[in-house]
Amino acid sequence: MTSSKWLRSLLVGALSVLASAMPLTVSAQDYSIGVIFPLSGPNVVYGETFSKGVDLAVKNLNESEELPHRIKTLYEDSRALPQPAIIAMNKLVNVENVPFVISAFSGVTKAIAPIATRRKVLVMNGGGVSPELAGLSPYLFNDIPLVNDEISALLPYVTSKLHLRRISLIYVNDPFGQGVLGVFSAQCPKLGCEAIPISISPTASDFQAEVAKIRSAKSDAVFIASYGQQQNVILKQLRDGGINAQLLSYSGIDLPDTLRLPAAQGLIFTVENVDLGSDDPITKKFNESFRAVYHSEPSFYQVNYYNAVVLFAACVKRLVAKNQPVTGENLLQALREIKTFNVVGGTVSFQPNGTVRQAIQIMKVVDGQPQPLAVVK
């Protein structure tokens, strides 16, 4: 074999190995959607939880062949921080040209919203709950009630039924936590309760000083506005520090590992009211496939992210019927025209500020499981 032939064989061999090792590329026919979740860092637990909802919806829709082409998800890691999220969003819209992005976390969603507006890409948030997300961009939709809706349901309940008046608010000093503080400041005077705000850093893990302040304030209740594993540390240190006041929180605390903690027993929190017992075909399909694939019961977060893909599919179907291309602008138009969507748990529609309106359920943790206390419409 001459040296040139030998080199050519080597090159062909190397290219074959490379081609076989490369992942399957996205077909030009696929509907690509971007997903920006925390896939590393302290909030990875949310990324793992949320992606189950997205992946299941994509699997079910692709198997059903309801759409002419397959849906393909392109995941990017935000680490639940704005800066990596901006890099991820730029990559998704400038390199991958996706028309639709699924996001989570208030700070992340707030950071990518201007890019969505500028590049006309539809963003569906199913996890961030800061009140600041309402009306932030015409291209931003929240298929989760924002925390102001949750607190507006919780505060009247705990003040009138449980007679809790002095509420220490331990909140993360970021867009989400500041949003929570704003809602407490606005609502407490009207309801005759007093909020005692205590801000914490998103990366803090030692809360001895905060516990001392809460004990000194002699609060009836402590509202925890944090997220991820930090909530577990706060719960433990509050109880270890001898705080026996009623603990309160919002939907972000609804993680199985957190609710099983001894310190979480008796905790009262809010979640959106999703009727998973509904016998409509979408809900039945979701329940059956979720249990079959993940061997567990779904959380409301997984419902939200499943629904985010269902909403995208409904808009695509409309565009296909009208023979229009799937662009962010057309998806927005389709979403406005359809108005009411059939999703898991019934139907859903968006308010003019881009946020769903849903009933809120008040839950109490008993033996590690959330038990319903009341539904506020």
Next chain:
Amino acid sequence: MELLIQLALNGLALGALYALMAVGFALIFGTTKIFHFAHGATFVLAAYTYYAAVSEAGLPVAFALGLCAAVALGFGLACERFVYRPMLRSESASLTIFVASFGLFIAAENAVILVFGSSYHTLESRLSRALQLGPFAISPVGLCAIVASATILGALEFFLARTYTGAALRAMADNPELVRMIGLNRYYYAKVAFAVGSLMVVPAAVLSVYLSGLSPQSGAWITLVAIASTIVGGVGSLYGAALGGIVLGVAQNVGIWRLPASWGEGIAFGVLLLFLLFRPTGLIHVFERR
């Protein structure tokens, strides 16, 4: 006033842990002149070893403590033998050694993230639940931190003042050239300094798991605190480093008496800045001790 005293109590327990970290760092730095930034990594590795041994492997606490000490000791000695000693032999600049130490810290932190993830972990124990002492509350773990710190620092003082090896370590800190000239093996004593300094991390790491939980990122904060305590106390003084740790712990807690709680870390480092500006020699001037 009750709140102020309570915050001071919390600060004392936290400061006791900081003191252990700071004295370990100051001992290594004082005797070897190596800026051992990876001291924080020793803390993280020790804490995660203890957590994994107790929580995941279900080992008895005494065995977990031994394992934790072995890991801290092994890591400290490995740093000295395989990273710093070859660099010192090739007469690398201090900055190069610092960068290597920083690299070690990042590598160890990432190794922990790879194995345990980057989330927070805590351990449940009755000993972490606060005891009510009149209007004040302190957990047995917090009391343990104060007692352990005082005992270990006392033992270290005895070791340095009353043993031949301790005297050699003090001589290394004062004049390494003279130590070499009288025929003592400075690498042997550097190894001893790393061994003792790394072992001092163990009680701080174990008690922190119960007091505040742990995350891979906690090592960076711990290293900063150790460095800041050494500066606040007075570079070259072990007493100073211990005192610096307690001052920072108390300042971090008491400082938020009238300020938002999230200012705690900022206040601690504000204290450091004040010392650097107005008393750069620290609380205990090394020359005053001589």
